[in-house]
Amino acid sequence: MSHSPENVVVIGGGVAGLATALRLAPLPVTLVVAAPLGAEAATGWAQGGIAAAMGEDDRPDYHAIDTLKAGAGLSEALVARRIAAAAPSAIDWLVSIGTPFDRHANGSLALGLEAAHSRRRIVHAEGDGTGRVVLETLARAARACPTIHVIEGVRACELLADDAGEVRGVALRDREGRVTALNARAVVLATGGLGGLYASTTNPLGAVGSGLALAARAGAVLRDMEFVQFHPTAMAVGADPMPLATEALRGEGAKLFNERGERFMIEMPGQELAPRDVVARAIFAEIAAGRQVVLDARLKDVERRFPGVVALCRAHGLDPARQPIPVRPAAHYHMGGVAVNDAGRSSVPGLWACGEVASTGLHGANRLASNSLLEALAYADWIAADIAGSAAPSGAAMAAPATLRGPSPARAEIRLLMDAQVGVVREASTLGAAAQRLGELRERDGDDLSLIALLVAEAALTREESRGGHFRADFPTPAAMARHSETRLAETVADAVETRQVA
Template sequence: MSADGIVVVGSGVAGLATALRLAPLPVTLVTAAPLGEETATAWAQGGIAAAIGPDDAPALHAADTLAAGAGLSDEGVALRVAEAGPGLVAWLSGLGLEFDRGPDGAPALGLEAAHGRRRIVKAGGDATGAAVLRTLARAAAACPSIAVVVGRATALARGSEGRVTGLVLRTNRGVVDLPARAVVLATGGLGGLYRSTTNPAGAVGSGLVLAARAGAVLRDPEFVQFHPTAIAVPGGGPLPLATEALRGEGATLVDASGGRVMAGIAGAELAPRDVVARAIARRTARGEAVFLDARRLDVARRFPTVAALCRAAGLDPAASPIPVRPAAHYHMGGIRVDGGGRASLPGLWACGEVASTGLHGANRLASNSLLEAMAFAGLVADDIRGAAPAAGRGRAPEADPTPASSSAPDARLEIRALMEAEVGLVRHEAGLARATRRLAALARAGSAEATAGLVIAAAALGRRESRGAHWRADHPEQHPPRHTEITLAQAFATADAFATADALDVSDALAAANAPGDPLPSPLEDAR
């Protein structure tokens, strides 16, 4: 591969869309599994939020995004992404994706929580993610400028001035060095760090760790969204999801006696996800079961994916309510990027769930994830085209204190249990401190999963308020909005402070940790 080429890491919607938007520039698409496998995109049931209805407009969509983001979403980014929605639906249609349509032939628009209009575009009922993935994978396979390499990224190569100049990759042929003038991380999220998750088991923040170990600035990593209605089935694997669209069409949350769980709560079943998830968690913490009653809906016809998941679990949603509970679902934080997807390290871009673009803030609006990934894919591609190629080959970092390895099975189980118990839906300082200390020790021993967990826990310690998906039982109040910006070195420093200092000293250390250096240009700025 030429050093003038571009490496895109990840083959979900963000990676595939970025590679396609970069054509005809030569792209090496690095995927951990054959195209179409092991991605969270395929599991996305909801759809794509797009303001295409006659009573809708991008400004209304952006307003709903800002409201859900609880003060941390960027107004300019929200409007820009919302404005891109209709064109992205048309782009996918042009690639051959057949969206669900109503009797009049227009796209059938669904309603989901915290949306003020019907604007959820779907394909295959509740199989939109899989349909989008198939469409983009087919287009990528047919694109002559995209070469697919199966392997696992282990490190970012860097030049003498810290510029990212390629990727170190482990394949079945051994370790491979891929030089590049631009590296795009599109590796997805980190729900697999939790014992209860709707994500694939491999979604453990691998791209976040690559960037963090290279010294990139991360933004708001403490914000992890828990989907309210994972189907509560026994077992240690990922939990199947009962899409939010069920509640949009009238399904209700009830207790064992049929009482309404969301009674008296603003928005009821269509409140933001963090509100619904905490309402359910309050019940389950008391030992109560919570159910999603969808018996009056034709689930088998309108939501075939949910129907199949229920059948596999021995449930019949037409006969009985579905047992549900919250589970880790989406990471709002990530690698800090600007309006063109650039990270703080020269030569590095990020797109999709691994990036913090300014769109989601403290709580992602339903069905904005596929939209954001495709919108920023185009912005990233445009930015890379306008970037001057860098000279010279890179090297893997010599001073990286943590080798790029995954945890042993026993450590992975410990990390998932620790994240669930102490860095989950409801948090407090003592538990976060315990988690930070233990995760730092595991991270220093080489665990990539612990490294990802550490930055979440350290940032959560520093946010002494409750906002969106970050709920501190010891700090239920809310302060003026601010972003967390943190590096891996600062996360380790936080862990060390808690090991050696009292709470007052740690407060000072956490305040200092929120000033990692000069800020990037605001995502409000137009992409170059």
């Protein structure tokens, strides 16, 4: 099958992009991926699993309540309930296309426990290999689907809009620098997050907010850009990106210690299973005081239950069955993104967003563990239904722009700056300095990395409170009212950044 202007273009080959493409059948879809299908997607690195109320002692309402608690006042109740209710059917759909989830001897799903969940509800595959297994299953199904045309090795570099501002296609650049225009009846962004903007990250290094830049330059509203989740237990083994020691280890009894042998989490509510932002700040405080932190994961059957973690450790000269794992916080997930409605529509006609690139209202200020794959699966279905029920636009074909922005020459500087000044603990002086420098780089280079890093820094500077994943040392308590932030590029002043807080 070849591309036609009647195709829906989906940008991104992780769970969000693949699930959306499959759900759109029988509509024709062109799936655009920068790497070979299934490679370099953050989905494949997800060790935890998919949160779903599948146990006899569980209900979607309980799942929604846990989500709202973790979201620190900014998770939206209707969204949380809707997605939690959709979780069992999302799992059933994955099973129907061949996903081999882990099960007990009686055939029931084996359910794990992760931080801030009140029940065992983490559906997993091959122990800690859920993301990889789900991604392989979805990629296999997409390859076999006759209505999906996959274009690999190209990058989406600009959204193409008509005179009315409706997105009608996308400009693509291949490895040789050639640029082509791909016209479409609708465009879905499924490009993942921005952890690669940080020097310490568990994300693929290509996860630098490229979809956010596409949307922002097309005039879309971005929401809650300041909320970056730092995973507490990235392995401090000198790798870039950093391997992850899944939260499920702590769910099964792994403990945190400092170099003095002290369990510094023991007095905190939830201890090692406190919300991720709490654990991340506690570890950050130990490291800032000059004390190394380790995760003691010498658990029974650790090799059988967590083969992925064991393999990662051994690849870096560690044996987690015999010695603790050195850990530190690292940028892991972006709760903010392109603001979308309950059908995944952005504020720009013709443009939808799914997965980590989107801000649906589910995660609020602090994502509940293993809700991300679930959110992508649920919205993939709703986006597909919305596009299928929308009339295809008519009009002239779009042309590719004559010139396009190049890669960032200041990538290394930006990553170090974000780690040091827009990280786990923030304050006005360092945020202001970061924003100033990022603004200078953006003016000089006009690149996407400095733009998205600037949007995060500006939003963090504007939010003068501490909430969820955003902690301000100079404003350590939450404001009386929880408010979202909205950011967009101004139309009148050469792409000036406008950020405001809204009810």
